[in-house]
Amino acid sequence: MFVDKNRTNFHSDRGFDIRQGETKYKMVCYYTNWSQYRNGVGKFFPPDIDPHLCTHIVYAFGKLVGNKITNFEWNDNDEYNNLYKQVNDLKMKNPALKTLLAMGGWTAGSLAYSNMASTFENRKEFIESSISWLRKYDFDGLDMDWEYPANRDGKPYDKENFALLCKETREAFNNEAAATGKDRLLFTSAVGAGRSVIDSAYDVPAMAEYMDFICLMTYDLHGSWESVTGLHAGLYASNNDPDKTLNVASAAEYWHQKGAPREKLIIGLATYGRSFTLVDSSQHGVGAPVSGAGLAGPYTREKGFLSYYEICEMQKSGQGVTYRDPVAKVPYFVNPNTKLWVGFDDEASLSAKLTELIIKDGYGGAMTWSLPLDDFTGTICGEGKYPLISLMKKTLDDASGGGPVNPPSTNSPVTDSPTAAPTNAPSTNAPPTNAPPTNAPVTTQAPVVTTESGGGSESVCAQASNGFVFPNANECTSFYQCVHGKAVKISCQPWLHFNVKTSNCDWPSNVDCSLIVTTHAPVTTATTTSSPKTTAPATLAPTTLAPTTLAPTTIAHTSTTPTKSPTTPTPTGSGFCSTASNGLHPHPHNCSLYYNCWGGIGDPLPCPAGQYFSTKYNGCDYASNVECTNQPTNAPVTEGPVTNAPTQTPAPTTRAPTQAPETQAPAVSCAGGALYLAHPTDCAKFYQCNHGDAVEMSCQSGLFFSLKHSTCVWPKDSECEP
Known part of the structure; x- marks a missing residue:
């Protein structure tokens, strides 16, 4: 743990005082810059924000390039729309409002932030960039949403480096305020709620020492990546939930036990639900078998996910029943005709979280994901604008003033949930600790991502390394990636096929499907939508305002820029992979090459220049960190293009090398x-x-x-x- 023995006292620290704010409780609201692309009534822009609804608005997200901050969407800071300015101009209507820029999110992954935090020099460059960027665009602080240190391609030493980043950022913010006379920039974080993530990723006492407050992402605790229904944000554990730690109260208490004062912990409250498709609509309790994710809503357009106003629309259709789990204290809606099951929060369940947990136990306030997912127009639910977030704000304000806090009345009929799970419901395994949060924009360009809950693909991933890529034996248009033992099915763009040789999607003329499609028995289990999702490029901007051409990224989750020249896959039964097991292997004669073998097929792939394949990390690393015993005496380090090397391969370690990489x-x-x-x-x-x-x-x-x-x-x- 890192503790600054000479830290600045809160009361002498210039700027926002977390102990002397105008209200006792914080109401932190996330704004998402991709909500501008939604359909119809779901389309959301900064003028839709009520400037008096929140104490803090967090703009999600900025983008990390190298060690510096830049804009993510084309119109974040352009001269025509400038969403940054529109959000920050809300402070003219509410001078007490604070705005922060969030960095990270699910789609950003962990590796870029692991690299940034790996050395003092990298961290210093990031911190200086942060101060410059935040001041330039009139933000009041920085919100770190690194998901998650030491997880998802992060490195084991990320936990220590993140603690150092917290310390150095706070010190730099203090020094900048003292030198300029400006209010100190705020420093906050959004963090995971699963215990394995908390233990591996966060030095909790250090974060509590240097951060103004910490927002707990106490949602997405269950979802369609699992084989049974689950409440993604239960206040307490349902009787039918075998994991009694995956609930809001348990996660909050664990963060406190790890060393965070309750007043610094901001409890996350969701304005959306997680949905499933039931196997049998008559079995609809918590823990009921599912065949996959629920259908996408008409506005958010993401399977397994529905905004509060989309759920309201379904409730008002009269085609389903709303149940309430009496122990977890949250509702779920079931449409027996479509077999839809969605767990969510309404005014009654949020009131319970606010009064029984946040206010009663002395937590610092509420955070909500997100403003655009509440009924912000007030035209669908019939409860006025922002019914959920308005309830949060009013309840906290009433408690701050010492007045009575009255539970809301609910307008929708609610039926008691079944008292027990269906007798044939399978047991629920503990969910992945990095269950995907709702930080991913959905665009028509993103590949379709699904997970297989059984079959041959699962047996492959049970033995393969995290990130291993292999083809779908049933079709050429998709492939699988192993994510924490689960097989994630990823579909190529409609006009591309998966190329076994390059482990990427490619022009059909470059792909021999006979090498992929086999007589293996197909996977018959149902697929469910799941994250992770690819980062959505800003390609949906109006042509009159967007830059003339958007640059394709050099590295992509799945390459959508196929090779131009024909490729000839290595025939089955020849070459290194003909006798090698499925997975990543070092080249037997060249340390700078490796193989990604599948079904006896695979050509050598190059590491980036100056790097060797590391069997320790099962990926490329600086040459100085790898003991190479099979490099030819006169063979130079291969500096071939990194054109189609699978980005799922664990990237080089980010610990500073003891000597410079061995490059010319x-x-x-x-x-x-x-x-x-x-x-x-x-x-x-x-x-x-x-x-x-x-x-x-x-x-x-x-x-x-x-x-x-x-x-x-x-x-x-x-x-x-x-």
């Missing part, structure tokens, strides 16, 4: 803090600066590097002339 010194310099450098003679190559060393990298086939965009783009969009 390029005729360029990383002096001056440069992150990327253009190649002097080859438009398809560039240099990435790592700890002061320029490492040569190659763009994907058909792309040129753009220094302006700091990534590889189509040749017509690059300033480089071959």
Whole structure:
């Protein structure tokens, strides 16, 4: 644990005083910049925000590039819309309002933040970038939503490095305020609620020491990634839930037991539900068997997920019944005709969380995910604008003033839930500790992601490493990735096929489907939608306002830029993989290459320049960190393109190497803090600066590097002339 023995006293610390705010409780509200792309009544922009509804508005999300902050959406800070400005201008209507910029989220993953936090120099660059960016766009603070340190491709030492990041950020914010006379920037975090994540990711006493407050993501505790129904945000554990820790009260108490004062813990409350499709609509209690996720709503358009106003719309249709779990104290809605089952929060369940937990036990307030998911127009639920968040704010304000807190009346009929789970309901295994939060925008460009709850794919992932990619033996248009022992099915874009050779989606002309589709028995278990989701590029902006061309990213979850030249997969029965097991293997004669074998197929893939394949981490790492015993005496380190290496492969460790990577010194310099450098003679190559060393990298086939965009783009969009 890191404790600053000479820390600034709260009362002498210039800026927001967490002990002397105008209200006793905080009401922290997240705004999501991708909600602008929703349909009809679901479309949400900053003018839809009531500036008096929240004490803090957190803008989700910024983007981390290298160690610096930049915008995520094209119109976050553009000259036409400038969503940053629209949100921060709300402070003119409510001067007490504070705004923060959130960094991270589910789709950002963990690796980029692990890299950033890995060295003092990287952290310093990030902190300086944060101060500059926040001041430039008039934010009052930084909200760290790293999901999660030491998890999801993070490294074991992330926990220690995150604690250092907390300490150094708070100290820098204090120093900047003292030097400029401005109010100190706030420093907060949104954190996981599962115990395994809490234990592995967070130095809780250090976070409590340096952060103004900590928002608990006490939702998504169950969801359609499981085989039975579950309440994703129960106040207490349902009698039918075998895991008695996956509930709001248990998670909050555990954070307190780990060292966080209750007044610094902000309890997360959801304005959405998690849905399932029942196997049998007559078996609809908690723990009932499901065949997959519930159908997507008309506005949010994500399977397994429904906004509160979408649930209201279903309730008002009269085609289902709302039940309430008497122990968990939350409702769920069942439509027997469509077999839809959705657990959610309403005014009654939120009132219980506010009064029985937050107010009674002395927590610091409520956080809600999110503003755009409540009935913000007041046109669907018939309960006025923002019925759920308005209840949260009023209840906390009443408690702050010492007045009575009266439970709300509910307008919708509620039926008691079944007293026991169906007799044939399977037992519920503990959910993945990193069950996906609702931080992912859904666009038409994102590949379809589903999980298989059994069959051959599960047996593969039971033995394979996390991140292992393998084809779907039933079709060419999708593939599987192993995520914590589960097989996640990912569909290629409609016009692409999965290429076994490159472990990416490719043009059909480059793929031999006979090498993929086999006579293996198909997986017959039902698929359910699940996260993780790919980061959604900002491609839905109106053409009149968006930049002329959006640069394709150099690295993608699934490559949507296929190779231009035909490829010839290694025939089954020949080469290294013909006798190797499924999975990742080092090249027997070249440390800078590795194989991703599946069914006897797989060609050598290159590590990035200056890196070797590490059997310890089952991925590429700095050459200085890998003991190479099979490198040919005269063979140079391969500096081939990283065009289609599977990004699911664990990335290099982020601990600073004891010596510089073993690369030939390029005729360029990383002096001056440069992150990327253009190649002097080859438009398809560039240099990435790592700890002061320029490492040569190659763009994907058909792309040129753009220094302006700091990534590889189509040749017509690059300033480089071959």
